[in-house]
Amino acid sequence: MELGLSLGEAMADAGRELVLGLGMGVGVRREEGAAETGRRDHEVRRELEFGSNRCGSSPEPTVRLTLLPMVPGLGLPWPPPSESRHLEASTRGFDVNRPPSSGGGCAAEEQDDAAGAAVSSSPNNSAGSFPMDDFSGQGHGGTDAAPGTGGGGGGGDRSCSRASDEDDGGSARKKLRLSKEQSAFLEESFKEHSTLNPKQKLALAKQLNLRPRQVEVWFQNRRARTKLKQTEVDCEYLKRCCETLTEENRRLQKELAELRALKTVQPFYMHLPATTLSMCPSCERVASNSAPAPASAAATSSTAAPPTAPSGGIASAVAATAAPDHRPSSFAALFSSPRGFPLSAGPQAQPPTSS
DNA sequence: CCTAGGGCGGATGTTACTTCA
């Protein structure tokens, strides 16, 4: 038995289909859809908040976004399209990954934005420094707004104090650390657009005093790690689905056996007024009527609407079939959600257990 | 105080895909 789980639009965006094999763990089959282009701009909203309410194992705080600084002029970098071109020609802070050049380098820096990203993307040049003088007084000191990492001595500000005085000609690639302001702004931007078009990338790079390549890399890593976390959450959820379905299946098998035994021991049960059960195709609930349908009622009821007290004897069994429980089976409950997969709700949105 | 181990995150290289001339 294999259940094809449609994971809803979000998973479709991710271009994969998860196949849940009952009792066999979870297999993830990837399908890199050919129709991926054109949907990239629409997959923003599947960005998830991996907060503590999402998954207990996920340490990523969502409150990080609240650290977005009140920086004047730091709006999101994609104003109406008419402004984008203007932004490209707008003021730009000096390139953080090169020594502050005397004024003659302006032309070269403009080249850096458009095509020069590759030029400056060598490991040597990745030694970034983020003066970030634009940001409200964070800059160099230990007055880091982030209270969390006391030992860090100022998170992103580390990079600010580091790179400018480090060797730029060294062969080892330097690890820059984006400042909290930069990270927060990138996060905010990522919530708006999980992918960037070139204009957005350039605008964001300008505003954050980063190279476009850095912005691009940040978004790539962010997508990758978001997807990784999402995959972990998905797997966890599917494991639980599998467990639930296995338990349901076991219970139904047991119940079927009991009913069959009941049928053989007490044949007069078949002479009772029959109750026909039918599965509503739309809601997957069992409906009953009094139409005479001998011989099939027992089997139908055993598989579709298990009585709440299977061993309660004939009376209880008949009562159960006459007044069927409209609680959907766990299977239906699992997949009756319109999305089919509670991506936004996370594992805490457990399907109702059958017990 | 020192250190090993692990996690995080920025960066790089590769591959596959799409678009366009």
Add this chain to the structure above:
DNA sequence: TTTGAAGTAACATCCGCCCTA
């Protein structure tokens, strides 16, 4: 229609940095 270049996303991986036991 075919083809090659360019651009980009996805992915795997590297590795510097920081935290913690």
